[in-house]
Amino acid sequence: SPEDAAPIIQKVMDGSRGTEYLFHEIIMPARHDSYADLLAATHDADVFVSHVLPMTAPLVVEKTGVPWISTVLAPVSFFSAYDVSMPPLGAIAFPLAKVLPPALLSQIFNLGKKHTEKWMAPIYGLRQELGLPRGGHPLFAGQHSPQKVLALFSEHLGAPQPDWPPNTVQTGFCFYDKRGVMAGTRHETRGGLTPELEAFLNQGEPPLVFTLGSAAVMDAGNYFEESARAAQILKRRAVLLIGDEINKPENLPNGVAAFDYAPYSQLFPRAAAIVHQGGVGTTAQAMRAGKPMLVMPFSHDQPDNAYRMQKLGIGCQISRKKYRAQRVAQELQTLLADSTCAKRAAHIGSQVREENGTKKAADEIENLL
Numbered sequence: 317s318p319e320d321a322a323p324i325i326q327k328v329m330d331g332s333r334g335t336e337y338l339f340h341e342i343i344m345p346a347r348h349d350s351y352a353d354l355l356a357a358t359h360d361a362d363v364f365v366s367h368v369l370p371m372t373a374p375l376v377v378e379k380t381g382v383p384w385i386s387t388v389l390a391p392v393s394f395f396s397a398y399d400v401s402m403p404p405l406g407a408i409a410f411p412l413a414k415v416l417p418p419a420l421l422s423q424i425f426n427l428g429k430k431h432t433e434k435w436m437a438p439i440y441g442l443r444q445e446l447g448l449p450r451g452g453h454p455l456f457a458g459q460h461s462p463q464k465v466l467a468l469f470s471e472h473l474g475a476p477q478p479d480w481p482p483n484t485v486q487t488g489f490c491f492y493d494k495r496g497v498m499a500g501t502r503h504e505t506r507g508g509l510t511p512e513l514e515a516f517l518n519q520g521e522p523p524l525v526f527t528l529g530s531a532a533v534m535d536a537g538n539y540f541e542e543s544a545r546a547a548q549i550l551k552r553r554a555v556l557l558i559g560d561e562i563n564k565p566e567n568l569p570n571g572v573a574a575f576d577y578a579p580y581s582q583l584f585p586r587a588a589a590i591v592h593q594g595g596v597g598t599t600a601q602a603m604r605a606g607k608p609m610l611v612m613p614f615s616h617d618q619p620d621n622a623y624r625m626q627k628l629g630i631g632c633q634i635s636r637k638k639y640r641a642q643r644v645a646q647e648l649q650t651l652l653a654d655s656t657c658a659k660r661a662a663h664i665g666s667q668v669r670e671e672n673g674t675k676k677a678a679d680e681i682e683n684l685l
Contacts, residue, residue, distance in 0.1 A: 318615055325534040336435065344438040344659040347384040351442065358382050362685055365466075368393060368459040371439055374506040377461075378448055383684055384459040388484075390596040390617040391474030391624070394467075395428075397421035401621040418479070429453050464684055466677055469596065472603065472664050473624055485680050488523055489600040490672030493579035501557060509582050516555070516573045522588040523571075524552035524648065527580075532614050533559035537636075541565045543591065543643035544572045550555065550648060555583065570633070582603075589651055591644070594618035594633075606665020608651050612639050630661040 329335045348355070351372040358364050358376055363383045366373035377384040388394060392401040397418040418448075436454050442459075443451060454459030460481045467486040476486055509517070517523070526543040528536055531639040540556050540563050545553035548569040558564050564574045582600065584590055584605035592598045594613040599621045602609045609631035610623035625631035634647055651657060 321534055325531060328570070329532055329535045330395055333453040339435045343369065343371060344435075347438055351375055351446075355379070356603060358521075362371075363681060365459075365681060367466055368455070371454045371459075373456070374440070374458060374461075375439075375443060375446060375448060375449065378451075379446060383463060383467060384461040385464045385681060385684060386459060387466045387468050389468050390621060391469065392617045393459070393622040394474075394477065394480050395425055395555060396477040396479050397425060398479055401429050402623045416539055422479075425456075429456055448683065456562060464680065466680060468673060468677060469600065470603065470668050472628065472668060472674070473596075473599070473621070485676075487646045487676040487680065488671030489668065490674045490677055491581060491604065491606070492597070493581050509578055513555070513573070513575050513578055515585075517586050520553050520571070522586055523555045523573075524550075524589055524591065525557070525587040526591045526595045527557040527598065529595040529598045530559075530561065532595070532618075533557075533563065534562045535614070539639065540574070542639055542641045542644060546648065547572050547646035549641060549645040552588070555587075557583075589648060591648070594625075595619040596621055600668075603630070603661075604668045606662040606669075608654070608661050610634060610644070610647055610651060612636055627658070628664065629657060630664055631657070 324342075327333045330337065330340070354370060354372055354376045358380055361382050363385060364373065364377060364388060365385045367387050367389065373384075373386075378384070391399060394608055395401070396483060400421065432455055433453065439454050440450055441448070443485070451561045461483075463483065465481045465484040467474075467480070467484055468488075468490050470488050471486060476484065508514075514574055524547055526540065527533075528539060531682070536559070542564045543556060544554065551571075553571040554573070555578070556572065557563075557578055558574050558576055560576060568574060580601035581604070584601055584607060587605065587606045587607050589610065590602045590605070590611045591612070592602060592610040596617055599609075599611075603625075605624075608623060611618070611625055611631055611633045613619040613633065616638065622631075622633040627634055632647060634644065
């Protein structure tokens with residue numbers, strides 16, 4: 317239920333501490349069950365395609381010998397010394413990191429590997445139980461398949477780097493109109509916009525769209541209240557994708573409508589601007605829509621994705637602590653008045669729409685077979 321899930325999600329999304337909590341309290345305690353489930357799932361499998369978070373995937377591959385393709389959803393997971401990402405070094409060290417040579421940055425990353433070795437102790441222990449060698453660090457080299465790695469994101473988000481695994485193929489985004497995960501809010505994702513949302517969109521100018529993706533929405537705090545007030549200050553129409561009724565602000569201003577869900581691929585192109593948490597799936601959909609964006613990152617890959625949107629010139633970012641109606645309204649007013657940003661976003665959107673990441677990824681899987 318939302319009541320059970322919310323405290324856990326709050327801890328998971330809590331900046332750098334959230335990542336450590338994710339490993340210590342969620343992933344590692346489930347390692348034996350995870351291994352058993354993946355072992356059963358790969359019975360008679362022709363190929364195994366994995367993401368880094370199921371950290372027992374490499375163990376299953378080593379025990380079974382099934383052909384393996386690993387995937388990376390966002391540039392931050394490559395920990396490149398040539399294309400420095402925000403979270404590994406933090407906001408304070410980030411300006412310095414951008415000017416350091418890759419060789420020195422690699423040494424700094426090695427310190428990060430040593431720091432997180434203790435996080436990985438349960439995985440190393442499970443390897444020993446299974447009679448497997450220690451292997452590479454599960455967050456660094458150990459996450460990548462020696463056969464093929466798929467970078468499932470656009471070159472506009474992150475271009476290939478010299479220190480990516482040599483067997484990496486960049487496919488572009490694999491888009492999916494994913495459903496929010498809060499209890500009681502699951503919908504068939506094949507459908508279009510609801511009649512109510514369609515009617516709202518047709519009643520006036522393109523609205524601002526405020527969303528928190530599929531996980532951060534369970535730790536919304538006052539995000540939707542402040543967003544509604546910001547739209548009121550700007551006298552702009554707005555759509556709030558609240559995920560669940562518990563997130564719905566009381567007494568919505570005129571011209572502001574709340575819906576639990578809408579397919580991004582159909583809503584975002586009809587927005588004036590998009591405000592979101594910076595998850596890679598939401599970021600990809602906003603980029604494809606070709607709309608300016610304001611990003612309020614929580615944790616994990618989100619701060620880095622926000623930085624990359626700003627660097628591309630298609631958006632700006634605001635910290636969660638500063639997300640207050642007046643400040644949000646100021647940021648959006650500046651964003652909406654910037655014709656260069658709008659043109660840049662539209663241009664990159666047209667290029668992202670030319671990519672076919674899903675087909676290319678499927679082709680690469682088939683090529684391995």
